[in-house]
Amino acid sequence: MNSIGYLGPKGSFSEEALQLFMSKQKEWKENRPDPLPFSTIPRLLSACERKEISFGFVPLENSTEGQVAATMDMLGQTEDLYIVKEFIHPVNQCLLTPKPLKLGQIERVYSHEQALGQCRDFLETHLPQAEQIVCLSTAEAAQKISSVQENWAAIGPRRAAELYSLHCQEERIQDAMLNATRFILVTHSLAEMSSETSAEDKTSLLIIAQNVPGSLAQILQEFASRNINMSRIESRPSKKKLGEYVFFIDIDGYVFSPIIQEALWALHQKNVSTKLLGSYPKAATNPLP
Incomplete structure (x- = not known):
C-alpha cells in the first residue's frame, strides 16, 4: 500500500505541511503516496513499523515549544524505521x-x-x-x-x-512570529548520501550514556575532536529508571562517511550504546511569512 501517514484529521498543521512537502518531491510525481490520517503519533509510527503504510510524516520539534515528546519516544522504541527527509514548515496559529x-x-x-x-x-x-x-x-x-x-x-x-x-x-496569535515546526519523513530503509562529501547531510542518533560523572562529556568529545558539528542535542527519560536519560543527537554528515564511522567505533569501544535514527539531506529553511 503506497500511503503516507500524518497526524490528522484533515485541517491539521501536519496535513498542511504534508501537502506542501509532497508537492516538492519530484520522485513522487508519477507515484504519489496516498495521505492517510492517524489520531495519534504513536499509532502512526507503529503502523509504519508494521509496514501497514509506506511512510510516516510527523512533527519532531517546534521553534517555540521545542521537542515533540511523542515522536522522540516512538523513534527510540521502534525498530527498522529511519528518518529519510526533514521539512521546515512555518506555523501561523x-x-x-x-x-x-x-x-x-x-x-x-x-x-x-x-x-x-x-x-x-x-x-x-x-x-x-x-x-x-x-x-x-x-x-x-x-x-x-x-x-x-x-x-x-x-x-x-x-x-x-x-x-x-x-x-x-x-x-497570527502565536507568541513568536518566526514560528516553525520541523517535520520528518520516516520509512523502512536509509536514504542515500546526498553528495560525495556528505556536507549536505545530517545524521540523527540515539545515545544511551552511562549514569556516571563525565560520561556525556566523553561522548561529545568523540565528535568534537574530529571536528564533527553537532546541531542538536535533546534528552528524554529512558522510561526504565528514574534519573536515567537517553540523548537524541543530530550531527552534520552522512553516517557512512569515514569520519563519522570512526567516531561511532570509538563510542563502541567505550561500550556506549548508539542507535541510528536516520541519515538524510538537510532541509532548506522555508522563508517564514
Whole structure:
C-alpha cells in the first residue's frame, strides 16, 4: 500500500505541511503516496513499523515549544524505521470560533498542547477567563467546536476554518512570529548520501550514556575532536529508571562517511550504546511569512 501517514484529521498543521512537502518531491510525481490520517503519533509510527503504510510524516520539534515528546519516544522504541527527509514548515496559529464572538465571551479554548504552548502569552493576556482543553490535534479541536453553538474557540490553521466552516476570529496569535515546526519523513530503509562529501547531510542518533560523572562529556568529545558539528542535542527519560536519560543527537554528515564511522567505533569501544535514527539531506529553511 503506497500511503503516507500524518497526524490528522484533515485541517491539521501536519496535513498542511504534508501537502506542501509532497508537492516538492519530484520522485513522487508519477507515484504519489496516498495521505492517510492517524489520531495519534504513536499509532502512526507503529503502523509504519508494521509496514501497514509506506511512510510516516510527523512533527519532531517546534521553534517555540521545542521537542515533540511523542515522536522522540516512538523513534527510540521502534525498530527498522529511519528518518529519510526533514521539512521546515512555518506555523501561523489562528483563533477559530463557531460564530463571531468578543474575546471576553469565550469560555473554552481547545487545541493541541503544542499550539496552546505556542500561544501562551496571547491566551494569558486576551483570554484569561477561558479554560484551556488539550486535544489530539489542532484539526480535532476545530472539528469539536464546529458542531456546537457554545462560546468555545479552537487554535489551529486557517485551513481548518475553511474545512469546518468556522469563523477566523484572530490570525497570527502565536507568541513568536518566526514560528516553525520541523517535520520528518520516516520509512523502512536509509536514504542515500546526498553528495560525495556528505556536507549536505545530517545524521540523527540515539545515545544511551552511562549514569556516571563525565560520561556525556566523553561522548561529545568523540565528535568534537574530529571536528564533527553537532546541531542538536535533546534528552528524554529512558522510561526504565528514574534519573536515567537517553540523548537524541543530530550531527552534520552522512553516517557512512569515514569520519563519522570512526567516531561511532570509538563510542563502541567505550561500550556506549548508539542507535541510528536516520541519515538524510538537510532541509532548506522555508522563508517564514
